[in-house]
Amino acid sequence: MFGEYALKSAPFVPQKKEFSTMSLGMYAASVPVYQRQLGAISKVLEKASAWAEAKKVDEAVLVGTRLIPDMLPLSRQVQIACRFAEESAARLAGVEIPKAPENAEKTLGELRARIAAVLDYIKVFTPAQIDGSEEREIALTVAGNPMTLTGARYLEHFAMAHFYFHCTMTYAILRQCGVEIGKRDFIGAL
Amino acid sequence: MFGEYALKSAPFVPQKKEFSTMSLGMYAASVPVYQRQLGAISKVLEKASAWAEAKKVDEAVLVGTRLIPDMLPLSRQVQIACRFAEESAARLAGVEIPKAPENAEKTLGELRARIAAVLDYIKVFTPAQIDGSEEREIALTVAGNPMTLTGARYLEHFAMAHFYFHCTMTYAILRQCGVEIGKRDFIGAL
Numbered sequence A, B: 001m002f003g004e005y006a007l008k009s010a011p012f013v014p015q016k017k018e019f020s021t022m023s024l025g026m027y028a029a030s031v032p033v034y035q036r037q038l039g040a041i042s043k044v045l046e047k048a049s050a051w052a053e054a055k056k057v058d059e060a061v062l063v064g065t066r067l068i069p070d071m072l073p074l075s076r077q078v079q080i081a082c083r084f085a086e087e088s089a090a091r092l093a094g095v096e097i098p099k100a101p102e103n104a105e106k107t108l109g110e111l112r113a114r115i116a117a118v119l120d121y122i123k124v125f126t127p128a129q130i131d132g133s134e135e136r137e138i139a140l141t142v143a144g145n146p147m148t149l150t151g152a153r154y155l156e157h158f159a160m161a162h163f164y165f166h167c168t169m170t171y172a173i174l175r176q177c178g179v180e181i182g183k184r185d186f187i188g189a190l
Helices: A002-007 A016-022 A031-055 A059-063 A074-093 A108-122 A151-177 A183-187 B002-007 B016-022 B031-055 B059-063 B074-093 B108-122 B151-177 B183-187
Strands: A137-142 A145-150 B137-142 B145-150
Touching (some): A031 A059, A031 A074, A031 A108, A059 A108, A074 A151, B031 B074, B031 B151, B031 B183, B059 B074, B137 B151
Antiparallel strands (some): B137 B145
């Protein structure tokens, strides 16, 4: 039955859909990673809220905690992770980058709302918009210097590295504060 | 001149090599990421050595430092990052997983030698061995429970998340100790 199908000598027609299923692709390597990881971080922040309430700790203390005084506080770690997710999705899809948000979130609830807003923003992107962006030129300014990377290099060696860095710092700060979280909370739902 | 070339109606022949160049692929999303990131961590450890020498701090103190007593020390953070790199490369290529190393490294120099050994191990893998492993079944035991993931899911949502987690923790511990490193050191050579 299927042997017959295989013997048919049909003209070649690229099947975008099959291609996306079989190969990793730029979409699968970006948006779903941001979704799982930011979802996990949101739940980590929820646990931090419950911990603060139980310990009678002002949430503002957690939000302002740093690993060392000349590093960024928890709020900025979350905000920057969010920024890399939304900015890289936009850059890879070739759409306008969302306006850079202000450093506005002052509570864990507000940080979770910021994550929810980013998740709402990136869920609209389709594989068709982002797959195929491997060779797209991504122009950046890094530490004041212009830099151009291909889409694949930008995603795998820049955006993803920064994104995981700030997600892990968020976890590290809360874990050091004593919030009861484990690496399973960091990884989230597989 | 090139217009003539474009007008030629050649029969379609899939070009594996072009495919690998044009699409992200499992190789590009794994081995080169481990290479850049472990290379960066090795240089961070080198800076930590120089810092310890200048400050007359026993390197064993750095190697044993934890963010909080019930987290793993620096040595284990480096070792686990190394393990995820070598193990995932082997799993995706479908070759025997290297024997799990003992927790043997006691100095920053030994940790750098461990990284160098992993870099030697993974540089032998070719794109042909790892590309196409998106649907390969990866059988894991996570917290005592068996789990099977596709190669793509395993790489993007498990191995890479754990790998970056432990690389970032390595950086976090040393940064908190006072070693003069910045995020550029974490990212390494683009």
